[in-house]
Amino acid sequence: MSRSTRVKTTTGMAALVVALVVLVLAPLGLPPFAMTLLTEAVILGLFAMSLDLMFGYTRLVSFGHAAAYGLGAYACGWMLLNTGMPLLFAVFAAALLTGAVGIGVGWMCTLATGVSFSMLTLAFAQLLYAISFKWTSVTGGSDGLAGIPRTVGPFGFAALSSKAGFYYLALACLVGGFLVCRALVRSPFGAVLRGIRENEAKTTALGYNTRLYKIAVVAIAYGLGGLAGALYAPFAGFANTELLFWLLSGQVLIMVIVGGAGTLIGPVLGAAFFMLMEHQLSAWTEAWALYFGLIFIAFVLFAPQGIWGLATGLAGGRLRSAEQRH
Amino acid sequence: MSTLALLLTQTVNALSQSALLFFLGVGLTLIFGLMRIVNFAHGALYMLGAFVGYSLTHWTGNYWLALAGAPVVVGLFGAAFELTILRRLYRRDAHAFLMVTFGLALVVGEAVRLTWGPDALQVPAPPALAGVVFMLDEPFPVYRLFLVATGVVVAIAIWQFLERARLGLLIRATSQNADMANALGVDVKLIRSCVFGIGCGLAALGGVLAAPLVTASNGMAGTVIIDAFVIVIIGGMGSFLGSLIGALLIGFVQVFGNYYAPDFSLAFMYLVMLAVLVMRPGGLLGKEA
Numbered sequence: 001m002s003r004s005t006r007v008k009t010t011t012g013m014a015a016l017v018v019a020l021v022v023l024v025l026a027p028l029g030l031p032p033f034a035m036t037l038l039t040e041a042v043i044l045g046l047f048a049m050s051l052d053l054m055f056g057y058t059r060l061v062s063f064g065h066a067a068a069y070g071l072g073a074y075a076c077g078w079m080l081l082n083t084g085m086p087l088l089f090a091v092f093a094a095a096l097l098t099g100a101v102g103i104g105v106g107w108m109c110t111l112a113t114g115v116s117f118s119m120l121t122l123a124f125a126q127l128l129y130a131i132s133f134k135w136t137s138v139t140g141g142s143d144g145l146a147g148i149p150r151t152v153g154p155f156g157f158a159a160l161s162s163k164a165g166f167y168y169l170a171l172a173c174l175v176g177g178f179l180v181c182r183a184l185v186r187s188p189f190g191a192v193l194r195g196i197r198e199n200e201a202k203t204t205a206l207g208y209n210t211r212l213y214k215i216a217v218v219a220i221a222y223g224l225g226g227l228a229g230a231l232y233a234p235f236a237g238f239a240n241t242e243l244l245f246w247l248l249s250g251q252v253l254i255m256v257i258v259g260g261a262g263t264l265i266g267p268v269l270g271a272a273f274f275m276l277m278e279h280q281l282s283a284w285t286e287a288w289a290l291y292f293g294l295i296f297i298a299f300v301l302f303a304p305q306g307i308w309g310l311a312t313g314l315a316g317g318r319l320r321s322a323e324q325r326h
Numbered sequence: 327m328s329t330l331a332l333l334l335t336q337t338v339n340a341l342s343q344s345a346l347l348f349f350l351g352v353g354l355t356l357i358f359g360l361m362r363i364v365n366f367a368h369g370a371l372y373m374l375g376a377f378v379g380y381s382l383t384h385w386t387g388n389y390w391l392a393l394a395g396a397p398v399v400v401g402l403f404g405a406a407f408e409l410t411i412l413r414r415l416y417r418r419d420a421h422a423f424l425m426v427t428f429g430l431a432l433v434v435g436e437a438v439r440l441t442w443g444p445d446a447l448q449v450p451a452p453p454a455l456a457g458v459v460f461m462l463d464e465p466f467p468v469y470r471l472f473l474v475a476t477g478v479v480v481a482i483a484i485w486q487f488l489e490r491a492r493l494g495l496l497i498r499a500t501s502q503n504a505d506m507a508n509a510l511g512v513d514v515k516l517i518r519s520c521v522f523g524i525g526c527g528l529a530a531l532g533g534v535l536a537a538p539l540v541t542a543s544n545g546m547a548g549t550v551i552i553d554a555f556v557i558v559i560i561g562g563m564g565s566f567l568g569s570l571i572g573a574l575l576i577g578f579v580q581v582f583g584n585y586y587a588p589d590f591s592l593a594f595m596y597l598v599m600l601a602v603l604v605m606r607p608g609g610l611l612g613k614e615a
Binding site: 062110111112113114115116118119120122123124126127130133134228242246248250253254257287289290292293294296297300301304 | 350358363411414415418420421422424425426428429430431432433436437439440450495505540548552555556559563569589590592593596599603604607
């Protein structure tokens, strides 16, 4: 590792630690409505990060990632409403269930590649969307599931059901998810994923069963996406069909790209940026989607590396020029 | 209603639905075949076509002028978008197009809402097409028959255009091998602008034709874009005949599914698509993807 990359990694780590400390201390200083926004941004950040495993590291362009989010939300909401299961168990059970469904989805969608893969993921998500409308006895149809409780568990998890407590739960899931993803992409498994991204034929020729790897990464991404959805249901208190709609799939892809694909942290920033833009623009103008669309087009045209890419590029540039001076 | 009459009316319904879907799908597949772009804004342009059609009908008092004018307006808009934005992206990843056209869909959708307001707008069918005819003693709207006829005419026109016209030949050549066509002196950039404009114009034609049937509304973009994707995927990306077959298949699945099993009709379409893709990942007439 050269000196400049080492410096960059240490500065990066330092920045992450500072960010984490700020996030942990946030409930002390922020008003309640800002806490609500921040909690949602953390949940969406986890959702976007899960897609980054597929899109950023394996170049599996899912156009139906809302399926994972919605499935996690409905599963968690249903368990909380109907089984009296405590919050923590319901959240993780829903995530596991979504991951298991992800194996099936991965198996089916990886029959195709390229654009057809994207469209199969979209088809699957729309299928779930259609089901959520019609299977009224379980999903509540077009009304969705309402009044989802944050059931307190037996082991003194009562703190988790408060506003700050729930925020910490979401934050812990985000940090945990990040650590898992980072370990994954740095492992030999992650190297194979990058091999698939750069040249799948070559990776197959090296003796890897790329389809198995792809199915695995879809399942993991679904599990994490499902975890995010499972957090959203008790956070918002409801789960509705919009959580499965293709618009959300498009939006999460935007978050990943605007934040910076293939960086894990970038998509989290992208999700926060998305939340902030939606909130700020909608306070300022009714036509926020118009401006958001324009900003987004500008990002694709002029900053394809995303926010994180811009930030690290700037930091890297400053380091390089500092080195040249010495 | 006798079974025969029922079958007949449902069949004509399905054919008219297929015609509308075909206008969407064929534009999408032409654009994809030439530029490998999945145009996410296709549904928004369909909607734009319906609203421009509404305004033209009101200004001129003539639906036929709107029918001719809306595709031209939207087509020019599409060509301008290709010239100013898409052209910068041809060296980039395929997903850059998906993103940019998704952004365009947001912008167009919102611009339509700002310009024409949030309410659904009625576009009356011209008097000549407003009535009903009787088939096997069952009343049937003339307008749907008109849609079927238009679908047939447009399908034949596009097919002949691609097969016979010089521009059609150049489009096919560029789709097959853009670099080679360029080396032989074809202005590939111009062809791309043309095809993107034509594709958008066809979407708008679908929109303005659908308007008397379903009214022009803000929600119409979201549902049709998925239908259009499904058609193109089933038929095979880039295949003209594939988009026709896909539109017919989905038109019939939607109409008959809606009649016989309304609870499952939404799911049927995706199940058909999943089945086709599992058997033939490139679509019915597509190359292996």
